[in-house]
Amino acid sequence: MERHIAIGDYCYDLPDGRIAKFPLAERSASKLLVWRAGAIGESRFRDIAGELPAGELLVFNNTKVIRARIIMHKPSGARIEVFCLEPHAPADYERAFAVTGSCEWSCIVGNVKKWKEGHVAIDFEYDGQPAQLRALLVGEEGRERIVRFEWSVPLTFGQLLEHLGRIPIPPYLNRESQEIDNTRYQTVYSRFEGSVAAPTAGLHFTPELIDAMKTRGFGFEEVTLHVGAGTFLPVKEEDAARHPMHTEHFEVRRDTVARLLEKLGHVTAVGTTSVRTLESLAALAWRIRTAGTPDAGRVVGQWELYDIPLDYSGRDALEDLLKYMDAQGLDRLKAATQIMITPLGYEFRIVSRIITNFHQPSSTLLLLVAAYVGDDWRRIYDYALAHDFRFLSYGDSSLLMR
Incomplete structure (x- = not known):
């Protein structure tokens, strides 16, 4: 199947002054744009519990940025x-x-x-x-x-x-890393060393906010995807479908798979790295369904998920994974992914809602957002630019809900 994506359709003007060069004094004080099935509003990140459906399961990427x-x-x-x-x-x-x-x-x-x-x-x-x-x-x-x-x-x-x-802060900050980056370019729940870039959607969470959300009935699970420098690579091809995606290694525990199945339909991915990890599970599951093995040593290909039948649901995928892991006595799965989520008819199977920052023009991360919200990505970004939102890694956040 031929695939074409005109990357020029996913460009917008981002003045340098709108890029957040440093984090706010308080993590959860950042602004939160809320897109709810086409309606756009705003809040503060500390109030995100009031925007999410009750009892939602949030999935963090617990990777830790190394001093690379x-x-x-x-x-x-x-x-x-x-x-x-x-x-x-x-x-x-x-x-x-x-x-x-x-x-x-x-x-x-x-x-x-x-x-x-x-x-x-x-x-x-x-x-x-x-x-x-x-x-x-x-x-x-x-x-x-x-x-x-x-x-x-x-x-x-x-x-x-x-x-x-030294902490490898993003190149678009145009500055050397400083002492503040050693703590603020890490999520408060980072545990496993391996990333050269932070899963930045999680930078807004504080221990106090997480505890308060748990008290209100929200659930939390963790996956691990080590973020590579390829996340910053610009799409240089006019046809983004020709952009070679980088490989990132991930790990998911058996208990997390079971919890995802239990909460399917109420899964909020915190960040694009969590999205990529969770959605890649469907590819491993389809391999089990068709070949009897997840073949975890083989990277999930850039377009592999597009070749899975649309009627193979997230529930099917998680059930197949659980059966396989139980039969093999596995408590976790380790694999790697090159998944590219684009507006070319991508089917989200595991993820229901997304928390994410505002991404660079003409980037694969912006394509992922457009795959979820459709053409509304431009309305969202126009609103953020017009209402003084801060952009990129140290910038403000958005909650996207179909």
Whole structure:
């Protein structure tokens, strides 16, 4: 089936002054645009419980942003920036952060022309003694480099990143990361290290707001999707259907699948990363239905969900997943996805409502919003621009409800 999306139809004028360069002093003080089946209104994020249906199940992405940017130097003094994207050896996130001595990561390297051979390093102090983290180029994969890190002190790579790395704030903020970003570019429920960008819809939640919502009968579940730098890649093709989607790894627990089935029709995804994770479950389930296995080692393809029959429902998918996990004795599923949700007749099977920030013009995230609200995306964004909403990662939020 041929697919065409004119990305120019999903563009709007975003003045630089409307991009929130810093977070508000209080997370939940952000504005909330509410789109309810075509009607647009506004509120404050702290009052979101009054906008959502009673008893709604909210799904968080509990990934944690790592200090993925490391500023290193050649012996000559040349400055080299190494941006860790995802682990290469060991390839598993948990093992990659726990390893000592050496590891390899897929990285974007700044000033790479000055690093043809030899090592780069960053010096630090450990236990009162001088120490060093060294890096070597050992491979190349497209625009990314495979970098081997070596160190002799008894620290894990995760501990080294925490000590030596910098939070990789979005490039459109046009500033260096600051102390405030170390805490505010993380959700309050972040737990599992692996992302190089925050699931920003969740930045508005506070522990107090979550507790108050639980008291009012709202439910909360967590999934894990490690957000890659590809989330910031602009769509350069005039036909967005030719844009190659990046791969992101995710994990969902068996208990969460059961809860989703129980609350189907009342599932609010907090952020586009939660949407992508939840909707990708239908692809794994359809593989079970047709081939007897989720084949979790194979990435959920960019268009795979469009090839599933429309009468294969979210309930069918979650039931198939539960039966399979119980038969195999699995308490969680790990997989990866390249899913691209667009206005090309996408069928939302798991997600009923979406909480999300305001996204860049001509982006895949804006296409996802348009897949949910249709042509109303332009009315929503026009309203936000006209009513002083702040845009992008540190900006305000929206609640989208069909």
